[in-house]
Amino acid sequence: MRQIPFSDLEAMPGHIHEWRLCAPEDLDPAYLGEKVASFNQEKHFTAAVSARREHASEDYWIAVTFHIPGHVDLPALEVALRHFVERHEVLRCGFEHLAGTLRCDVMSPADVTLQHLDSGEMPTAGAAADHLKAIFDQEISTLSWPLFRMGVLVGAELSMVFLAFDHIVCDGISLAIAVDQVQRAYAETRAGRQLSAEPAGSYLDFAEAQRGRYSGITADSPELRYWRSFVAQSGGLFPQIPLDLGIEVGRMYPAHNTTFQLLDNEDATAFEDLCVRYDGKLFLGLLAAVGIALQKVSGATSYYGFLPISERRDPRWSESFGWFVNTMPIAFPVSADLSFPEVLHAAQASFKSLIQSVDVPFVKAWELLAPQYYHLRTWPFPVNFFSFIDFRKMPNSNQYGVWQPSTIPNASHTNTANMWFYRNSSGISLNCMFPNVLKCQQVMAAYRSAVATVLLDVLREAG
Numbered sequence: 001m002r003q004i005p006f007s008d009l010e011a012m013p014g015h016i017h018e019w020r021l022c023a024p025e026d027l028d029p030a031y032l033g034e035k036v037a038s039f040n041q042e043k044h045f046t047a048a049v050s051a052r053r054e055h056a057s058e059d060y061w062i063a064v065t066f067h068i069p070g071h072v073d074l075p076a077l078e079v080a081l082r083h084f085v086e087r088h089e090v091l092r093c094g095f096e097h098l099a100g101t102l103r104c105d106v107m108s109p110a111d112v113t114l115q116h117l118d119s120g121e122m123p124t125a126g127a128a129a130d131h132l133k134a135i136f137d138q139e140i141s142t143l144s145w146p147l148f149r150m151g152v153l154v155g156a157e158l159s160m161v162f163l164a165f166d167h168i169v170c171d172g173i174s175l176a177i178a179v180d181q182v183q184r185a186y187a188e189t190r191a192g193r194q195l196s197a198e199p200a201g202s203y204l205d206f207a208e209a210q211r212g213r214y215s216g217i218t219a220d221s222p223e224l225r226y227w228r229s230f231v232a233q234s235g236g237l238f239p240q241i242p243l244d245l246g247i248e249v250g251r252m253y254p255a256h257n258t259t260f261q262l263l264d265n266e267d268a269t270a271f272e273d274l275c276v277r278y279d280g281k282l283f284l285g286l287l288a289a290v291g292i293a294l295q296k297v298s299g300a301t302s303y304y305g306f307l308p309i310s311e312r313r314d315p316r317w318s319e320s321f322g323w324f325v326n327t328m329p330i331a332f333p334v335s336a337d338l339s340f341p342e343v344l345h346a347a348q349a350s351f352k353s354l355i356q357s358v359d360v361p362f363v364k365a366w367e368l369l370a371p372q373y374y375h376l377r378t379w380p381f382p383v384n385f386f387s388f389i390d391f392r393k394m395p396n397s398n399q400y401g402v403w404q405p406s407t408i409p410n411a412s413h414t415n416t417a418n419m420w421f422y423r424n425s426s427g428i429s430l431n432c433m434f435p436n437v438l439k440c441q442q443v444m445a446a447y448r449s450a451v452a453t454v455l456l457d458v459l460r461e462a463g
Contacts, residue, residue: 001176001391001405003422003431005257006136009065009408011129011153012160016119017074018135018151019081021091024111037095037102038207039214039363040323044168045095045102047377048142058252059137059412063164064175066183066405072152072159073190080185081150082114083195084178088321089202090169094145101211104204119151128153136164136410167323169203172387172407172420173310174321176394179405181319183396203322206311214361219368226357227365230304230329237370239304239329241384241417243297243447246439249381252413253435261429262452267459268427274462280344283388284351286421286428288344289458290386291334293450297443301335303347305384309358319395327362328354340458382416391424400425409433417444428455 037045051058068077085091086109093104122128135149148165163178185195217223231237247253263271275285291303311317311324332346366374373380391397409420409431417434430451434444 001179001394001397001400001407001422001424002259002426002429003172003389003407003409003420004259005431005433006063006129006133006408006410007257008259009129009132009406011122011125011132012155013122013124014128014153014155014159015121016128016131016151016153018117018119018149019078019114020117020149021085021146022113022115023107024113035089035093035104035106035204036208036211037104038203038210038323039361040325041095041168041207042097042102043363043366045097045142049097050377052143056252056413059140059410060142060167061136061140061164061410062167062170062172062175063136063162063408063410064178064405065160065162065408066179066403068152068159068161068183068186069402070158072154073186074152074154076186076189077152077161078114078116079189079195080182082112083185084182085114086112087181087198087200089199089204090322091146091148093169093204094147095142095168106204109199114150117151122153132162137412140164140166142166142168169322171310171323171325172389172409173312173324173394175407176391176397176405177319177321179403180395183399183403201316201318201320203317203320203324206317206320206322206324210359210361213359214364217360217364217368223357223360224365224368226354227329227360227369230331231369233331234302234304234329237329237366238373238380239306239331239384241382242294242300243382243417243443244439245382245417245435245443246437247382247415247435250415252378252415253437253440255411255414255433256436256441257410257431257433259429259431260448260452261427262421262448263455264427265425266427267456268423270459271428271455272423274458275344278341278344280348282390282423283421284347285344286388286455287330287386288332288334288340288347289454290419290421290451291332291347292340292343293447293454294384295334295336296454297447297450301333302331303334303384304329304331305386306330307351307354308387309355311359326358326360328358330354340454340461378414379416385416385418387418387420389420389422391422 092107
């Protein structure tokens with residue numbers, strides 16, 4: 001699996017079929033299940049309402065594609081897609097914010113209906129890609145239902161399934177879960193085997209439990225002790241990236257999305273082994289290298305950044321689809337006199353500290369500790385953001401050579417610089433998104449180059 005910009009999608013000529021979730025004509029809204037949204041979902045929904053009020057023309061979605069070799073069985077694929085939607089409650093819900101907390105109206109699995117749309121023949125790869133981009137940009141919106149699109153591009157020798165979602169129902173690991181579950185349901189259906197009717201753990205149950213635990217905390221609550229310590233150390237809740245990106249605070253810019261390989265598989269394996277030798281984990285070693293690189297390009301002596309953390313520790317959520325991600329701040333020294341093992345150990349110590357508070361929702365910390373920014377629908381300024389995912393650990397990743405899955409985060413506009421690192425069977429790569437401004441491109445290119453240099457230097461010095 002890889003994470004790429006849409007421009008890197010390897011489409012092909014073929015025939016596009018789509019399936020859209022529809023509500024039954026006789027569905028009575030009074031009988032819909034009603035649940036509460038998570039803190040992430042409520043902030044995301046409120047930001048979308050604000051964007052509409054400001055007439056902001058911005059497109060955001062996250063998608064995944066994967067291959068089915070040979071002739072695709074369209075009826076079997078439809079069964080697999082419907083089964084996937086039936087299993088995950090969050091995909092069967094719509095949101096409304098009439099008063100107070102954001103609520104979710106939920107269709108039952110029995111009410112799930114998929115409408116098959118024949119979108120026709122795409123004579124070229126470019127035409128197919130343009131059609132998919134138009135679907136995702138124009139038809140996926142936080143404020144419109146349904147909140148996802150599904151379909152398949154049927155080619156001459158293989159087919160490419162595509163699923164695209166609004167972030168309000170999805171995170172990066174969920175995309176890998178979707179690939180595995182749809183592929184398995186498709187294979188089971190083609191083999192004539194009965195699909196399990198057991199639903200996956202519901203993200204909406206997670207949201208309800210989260211709200212029950214944290215809705216009543218205050219800025220002085222002990223649950224926010226780690227957050228208050230970070231604010232005191234860094235000077236604020238939001239860790240501003242110490243680089244001049246050439247952009248104005250408060251302004252959104254067209255986004256540039258690009259992916260680079262930093263280490264091939266051989267070097268990535270050697271780097272991972274080195275991290276283990278220093279009693280560290282791969283992602284912390286990579287974070288340490290990023291901190292050292294930032295010191296080299298900015299002169300900063302401490303690394304302050306945001307780190308998205310998975311909230312799937314409870315086995316109930318291991319196969320669940322939803323937005324199981326919390327954003328945590330992290331700080332550690334990166335002064336020029338420190339060696340890589342010393343920075344790694346410092347990052348590891350900081351991570352051990354933050355993980356004790358990982359269940360406390362970032363949105364609540366934002367509301368209580370940075371209320372002057374809480375009305376904003378974006379970060380107040382460019383923040384330091386490091387994300388890592390190891391696709392080798394995803395379910396049935398041993399099939400990726402055949403399935404060829406790709407995740408695609410998309411934002412038409414941004415005011416920050418996000419860095420998503422990932423490990424797969426090919427090595428370690430970086431997908432980054434930042435304002436499409438010349439100076440920002442130059443600064444981020446220098447930053448990326450510094451990260452690659454630090455990684456190779458660490459390997460060379462270790463022998």
